[in-house]
Amino acid sequence: MFSLGIGLASKNLKGDVLDVFYPSVQLDPSKVLADALTLEHPALATADFVEVSLDALEAHSVHLPELASIEALVSKTTSQRPVSLLVTLLAEDTAVRSTPGAYLKLHLLSLRMVRPNSMNLEGIYANLPNVAWSSEGPIDLSELPERQLKARLEGRTLDILSVDKFPKMTNYVVPTGVRIADAARVRLGAYMGDGTTVMHEGFINFNAGAEGPNMVEGRISQGVFVAKGSDLGGSASTAGTLSGGGNLVISIGEDCLISANAGTGISLGDRCTIEAGLYITPGTVIEVLDDTLAPVKKVKARELNGQSDLLFIRHSQTGQVQCRTNKKAIALNDMLHSQN
Numbered sequence: 001m002f003s004l005g006i007g008l009a010s011k012n013l014k015g016d017v018l019d020v021f022y023p024s025v026q027l028d029p030s031k032v033l034a035d036a037l038t039l040e041h042p043a044l045a046t047a048d049f050v051e052v053s054l055d056a057l058e059a060h061s062v063h064l065p066e067l068a069s070i071e072a073l074v075s076k077t078t079s080q081r082p083v084s085l086l087v088t089l090l091a092e093d094t095a096v097r098s099t100p101g102a103y104l105k106l107h108l109l110s111l112r113m114v115r116p117n118s119m120n121l122e123g124i125y126a127n128l129p130n131v132a133w134s135s136e137g138p139i140d141l142s143e144l145p146e147r148q149l150k151a152r153l154e155g156r157t158l159d160i161l162s163v164d165k166f167p168k169m170t171n172y173v174v175p176t177g178v179r180i181a182d183a184a185r186v187r188l189g190a191y192m193g194d195g196t197t198v199m200h201e202g203f204i205n206f207n208a209g210a211e212g213p214n215m216v217e218g219r220i221s222q223g224v225f226v227a228k229g230s231d232l233g234g235s236a237s238t239a240g241t242l243s244g245g246g247n248l249v250i251s252i253g254e255d256c257l258i259s260a261n262a263g264t265g266i267s268l269g270d271r272c273t274i275e276a277g278l279y280i281t282p283g284t285v286i287e288v289l290d291d292t293l294a295p296v297k298k299v300k301a302r303e304l305n306g307q308s309d310l311l312f313i314r315h316s317q318t319g320q321v322q323c324r325t326n327k328k329a330i331a332l333n334d335m336l337h338s339q340n
Helices: 031-040 054-059 071-075 099-110 141-153
Strands: 003-011 017-027 049-051 083-090 131-134 137-140 160-164 190-192 196-198 208-210 214-216 285-289 295-300 310-314 321-325
Touching: 003 031, 003 099, 017 083, 017 099, 017 137, 031 083, 083 099, 099 190, 131 141, 137 141
Parallel strands: 190 208, 196 214, 285 321
Antiparallel strands: 003 017, 003 083, 049 083, 131 137, 131 160, 285 295, 310 321
């Protein structure tokens, strides 16, 4: 068995699942538990998830103290925002085929149970509905005008925070030992290791993240993982695997610095630096220098993919992008990351 989640689902008026909050998640759950739930709810064998009651769970010795506090909430469903308790059981790590299954995999990432690029996320977009994320939770877009009108008639303003498939992580998971200056800039499915700091303009997409400790003032795109001790400066960016049909998975090694307004479309090994304002694409022509700063050869940046101890700069007079040996690693300020 791959994963088991017991959660609270929000639905639209037609009964379609909009999102699922999982207060209880298990990776590689007990086969006895999984078999018992499958026996009680045969649909789990084919449908990924079923709606259940707390009584049904307790009948199979599933004792979850964290769910006791929401038992009353489950019974207080309204015509505006129906909710239900459900079990999601993923027997194998296969392509995503349901909204509850998609949310369970996103929870696994943000709970640090799995790392980015370690799960099959094929089909996740098709199974995440595009909804209005509001001060009152997710709202089906077809139901939004009526909800807005109702709020106005009651003297309220329904605050629409975003219209998207992915919600912000902190409404579902708040990892220990991290700081997030603007929670809206970290999507559910982001991985934030202990000691990670995301400043106001920093951003972490789903299936991406930082090992920690790290300073993130730039963008960590989908599929990118940043190793410990590395710093993404203000407005720095990393190329993801979704745009332009690209399939190259980018990683950043330990103790790297991608300076302000810089970026990379190739992987960096350990102790690499890219100077401010310089974006390295796989096709960027790089002049490689030896220890005496004498030119050795010119290569495309993809030929340096994943190598360590590199310093990328642009010649101030010719504009030629150069690569020098970078023997001095950058170091994060311990005071900024030890108090999370």
